[in-house]
Amino acid sequence: MSVFESAHFDGHEQVVFCHDEATGLRAIIALHNTNRGPALGGCRMWNYANEDEAVTDALRLSRGMTYKNALADLPWGGGKSVILGDAKTDKTPAMMRAMGRMVDRLGGAYIVAEDVGTTPDDMTEVRKGTSHVKGVQGEGGDPSPATAYGVFAGLKASVKAKLGRDSLAGIRIAVQGLGNVGFELARLAREAGAVLTVSDINTSMLEKAERELGATVVAPDAIYDADVDVFAPCALGATLNAQTIPRLNASVVAGSANNQLATEADGEALRRRGVLYAPDYLINAGGVIHIFHEGPGYDRKAAFEHVGRIGAVLTDIYARAAADGVPTQAAADRLAEEKFQLGFSPRQAA
C-alpha cells in the first residue's frame, strides 16, 4: 500500500512507523494536522488482519481527531496511534514504555492517550518514556461522566432547535445502550423530566433503569420503532442506516456512539426525513474536553462548563446547515475545517 496514495491520506503531515525489537512493538503514529497545536489522539491496540488495515485505521482516526478537537475548541490538532497486536495476549508494560519512547521522539508534536485496547495503567507505563501523555491512571479518571454531560447538553440544544422546547419535561427519549455513557445520560435526562425508553443486551442494566429511572424496557431491535421524540444511540456505530432510518419516529438523533451514520448518504436521508442529527464527533467530545482540563489545578466546574459549550456549537451548526441546505454532519465538517485551517487563537475558545 502507498500511504501517500491512500484514499484516507488527506494531507497528513506525518506518518511514522515504529518498531522495537526487544519488546516486539510494531506501531504507527499518524499526525493529520497540527495547525491548532500538538496532535492529541488515543493509542489503539488492535489485532489488525494486516499492515494496510492498521495504516488505514491510523489515518482515518487521526483525521477524525483533527475535526473533533477543532470543534471542541481545544488548542490541539489531530493524531492517533495504533499498535499492531492482541491487547489481551501481546501487550506488556515494557512494550508500553517503548511506545512512550517512540512518542517522545516526536518532541511533543503528538500527545498520546488511552483508546480501545489500552488503559490508564498502560498510560502510566507510557509516561515512563514520555511526558507527552494524557489519561494516566489516577490523574484523569473515567471520561464517561463528562461525555454523558456533553451529550445531555447537546440533546437539550437539539430539542430546543427542533421542537422549540427549553425544557426536557415530558420529552420522550429512547436510549440505546445503558453503558458508562448511556446510563448517566438517561439519569440526567430523567432528572430533567424526560420519559425514557431503553434497550441493552445486558439485562442487569435494564432492571436498574426500570427501578431507578422508571424507564420502559424494549428489546434491542425494537428501540428503532419506539414512539419517542429523541433517539439517543449510545451503544454501537452504524446504527443509522438504510434499514433503521425509515423506522425512526424520533425527530432528533442525539447520542454518544462513534460513527453513527453507516454512510455519508444516511446524513442526507435523515435531513430529508426531517430528523435533526447531532453530529457524533461533536456531541460526544465531552471526554476529550475533560482530558484537556485534567492534571494539576484541575477545576471540575470549569471543565464541565467547557463541555456544556457543545450545546452552543450545535446550535450554530444547525443554523448553518439550515441556511446552506446541507446535512448537519456536512455543516459540522465545514466549521471544523474553518477552525483548523485558521489555527488556534485563545480568543476563539473564550
Ligand SMILES: NC(=O)c1ccc[n+]([C@@H]2O[C@H](COP(=O)([O-])OP(=O)(O)OC[C@H]3O[C@@H](n4cnc5c(N)ncnc54)[C@H](O)[C@@H]3O)[C@@H](O)[C@H]2O)c1
Ligand atoms: N466513554 C466515553 O467517554 C465515550 C466517549 C466518546 C464516545 N463514546 C462512544 O459511546 C458509546 C458508548 O460508550 P460507553 O463508554 O458507554 O460504552 P460501554 O461499553 O460502557 O456501553 C455500551 C453499552 O451498549 C450495550 N450494547 C451493546 N450492543 C447493544 C445493542 N445491540 N443494543 C443495545 N445495547 C447494546 C452494551 O451492553 C453496553 O451496556 C460507544 O460507541 C463509544 O465509542 C464513549
